[in-house]
Amino acid sequence: VAASKVEISASGQIEVRVNGLLLGAAAGAAAGTVGPVTAVVASLVCGDVVAASTKEAPLSTAGDAQIEDTITVPSPCIAPAVLVRIAETATGPSAAMPFIAVNALVAGAPEAEDSHGKGR
Numbered sequence: 001v002a003a004s005k006v007e008i009s010a011s012g013q014i015e016v017r018v019n020g021l022l023l024g025a026a027a028g029a030a031a032g033t034v035g036p037v038t039a040v041v042a043s044l045v046c047g048d049v050v051a052a053s054t055k056e057a058p059l060s061t062a063g064d065a066q067i068e069d070t071i072t073v074p075s076p077c078i079a080p081a082v083l084v085r086i087a088e089t090a091t092g093p094s095a096a097m098p099f100i101a102v103n104a105l106v107a108g109a110p111e112a113e114d115s116h117g118k119g120r
Contacts, residue, residue: 002063006082006103008044012070014054016042018084021063021101034063039088041097042067046077053097056087080104 002020007013023035043053052071059065065084083099 001101004084004101004103006042008071008073008080008082010073012052012073014042014044014067014069014071014082016054016065016067016082016084016103018065018101019063021059021065021084023063023100034059034061036089036091037086037100038090039086040065040067040100041085041087042069043083043085043097043099044071044073044077045079045081045083046074047079050083051077053085 001018003017004019005015005017007015018040021034021040022032023037037059039056040059041053041056043050045051051074054067054069054071057065057067081102081104084101084103085097085099086094087097088094
């Protein structure tokens with residue numbers, strides 16, 4: 001992931017932007033690609049439980065996706081995190097929806113940073 005941004009309001013408005021989510025193998029034809037992934041969803045996790053998921057959004061060949069949706073945010077939501085999950089591949093919908101990226105949320109933080117040190 002080159003950059004990511006996640007915003008969730010208490011009313012459930014969620015915006016997730018991912019840039020450069022490349023999944024391909026380290027070598028070979030799939031290197032530096034999104035592999036077979038064509039669409040993603042974002043899931044809010046509270047504790048160890050998926051509390052809500054967004055509608056799916058396309059993943060571009062550059063690894064970019066933008067999700068804007070409204071979800072139900074439980075109260076309280078302990079240890080919130082947002083997972084970017086595979087919604088669909090070139091062969092069809094993904095029933096298992098494994099996660100391929102994560103963004104932890106920190107309440108009250110002036111500015112959170114992604115794993116590459118870029119502010120969101």
